[in-house]
Amino acid sequence: MILSKSCEYAIRASVFVASKSQKKQRVGINEVSEAIGSPRAFTAKILQTLVRKNILSSAKGPAGGFYLERSDSLHLIDIIRATDGNGLFISCVLGLRACSDTQPCPMHKQVKPIRDQLLIEFSNKPITDFVTDLERGKYYLK
Amino acid sequence: MILSKSCEYAIRASVFVASKSQKKQRVGINEVSEAIGSPRAFTAKILQTLVRKNILSSAKGPAGGFYLERSDSLHLIDIIRATDGNGLFISCVLGLRACSDTQPCPMHKQVKPIRDQLLIEFSNKPITDFVTDLERGKYYLK
DNA sequence: ATAATAAAGGACAAATTTGTCTTCTATTAA
DNA sequence: TTAATAGAAGACAAATTTGTCCTTTATTAT
Numbered sequence: 360m361i362l363s364k365s366c367e368y369a370i371r372a373s374v375f376v377a378s379k380s381q382k383k384q385r386v387g388i389n390e391v392s393e394a395i396g397s398p399r400a401f402t403a404k405i406l407q408t409l410v411r412k413n414i415l416s417s418a419k420g421p422a423g424g425f426y427l428e429r430s431d432s433l434h435l436i437d438i439i440r441a442t443d444g445n446g447l448f449i450s451c452v453l454g455l456r457a458c459s460d461t462q463p464c465p466m467h468k469q470v471k472p473i474r475d476q477l478l479i480e481f482s483n484k485p486i487t488d489f490v491t492d493l494e495r496g497k498y499y500l501k
Numbered sequence: 502m503i504l505s506k507s508c509e510y511a512i513r514a515s516v517f518v519a520s521k522s523q524k525k526q527r528v529g530i531n532e533v534s535e536a537i538g539s540p541r542a543f544t545a546k547i548l549q550t551l552v553r554k555n556i557l558s559s560a561k562g563p564a565g566g567f568y569l570e571r572s573d574s575l576h577l578i579d580i581i582r583a584t585d586g587n588g589l590f591i592s593c594v595l596g597l598r599a600c601s602d603t604q605p606c607p608m609h610k611q612v613k614p615i616r617d618q619l620l621i622e623f624s625n626k627p628i629t630d631f632v633t634d635l636e637r638g639k640y641y642l643k
Numbered sequence: 644a645t646a647a648t649a650a651a652g653g654a655c656a657a658a659t660t661t662g663t664c665t666t667c668t669a670t671t672a673a
Numbered sequence: 674t675t676a677a678t679a680g681a682a683g684a685c686a687a688a689t690t691t692g693t694c695c696t697t698t699a700t701t702a703t
Contacts, residue, residue, distance in 0.1 A: 367596035420670025446502045454509035465631040469622040480611040489607040562700025
């Protein structure tokens with residue numbers, strides 16, 4: 360709804376990969392899609408783009424799979440921007456190209472603080488935050 | 502991004518119709534789509550559904566067109582629900598069917614207050630609020 | 644009644660998003 | 674160096690959203 364399906368899968372997959380990565384484990388696409396309940400081939404595509412954009416890393420061959428280097432510096436916002444772009448936070452809710460603070464659409468003033476808040480939440484949330492709670496069974500990915 | 506294109510058009514069209522309605526004028530689809538800069542036939546479809554859902558009214562024939570009865574009771578949320586449904590406010594950001602307060606997805610806690618706030622803003626905003634400012638040239642619809 | 648007007652409705656088409664399948668490429672281990 | 678493993682890449686396909694066009698129906702004025 361607010362995020363694309365691709366982005367939903369991207370986040371859930373990344374959280375799962377991150378949790379495995381903390382245990383120094385790489386994880387294959389089959390395990391990922393099984394863990395988050397997503398279509399395998401489609402998820403593969405999505406992870407490929409995340410790798411291309413240096414969000415995740417991957418290795419081919421036996422004992423290969425996806426993993427996360429520098430997981431501390433990865434925040435939700437990075438994954439969202441990589442898959443859906445920045446539109447959620449900047450483009451006009453009513454689809455007006457010229458909408459701005461000085462030339463606002465009718466909803467501009469109401470929506471701006473809310474989306475700013477959303478941006479802050481996503482920006483301040485490192486993936487590692489989720490991992491601990493995930494392993495405590497506090498969160499679900501599927 | 503957060504609203505569908507259909508919903509964007511629906512809102513902009515409704516605001517325009519409301520402003521004309523305050524002057525006891527009905528307005529044709531050509532004028533509407535011209536005023537808000539939207540594809541004519543597509544906008545017609547959208548207004549048809551709004552009429553079917555009793556958001557707007559319409560009259561056929563010469564001097565016909567779209568108009569708004571009881572414009573005081575029409576709020577943004579009604580238009581959003583009529584075109585996009587309620588998903589924006591209730592369905593899980595990460596697309597998990599089972600996501601809830603007791604079985605939350607990793608983003609549940611962060612996102613809930615924000616979407617609640619969004620719902621409040623949309624629910625408290627009567628269309629009439631926009632009309633005055635629109636006529637003062639304070640807002641743009643295109 | 645007839646002509647003109649304007650929304651309603653249906654069939655169709657383009658674009659985008661979501662998803663599948665098959666082949667290619669790189670890596671590892673025997 | 675061969676076989677097995679696993680991601681990368683490309684061509685397709687289904688579904689959804691966005692958009693067009695043409696015909697029908699209702700209303701008004703002459």
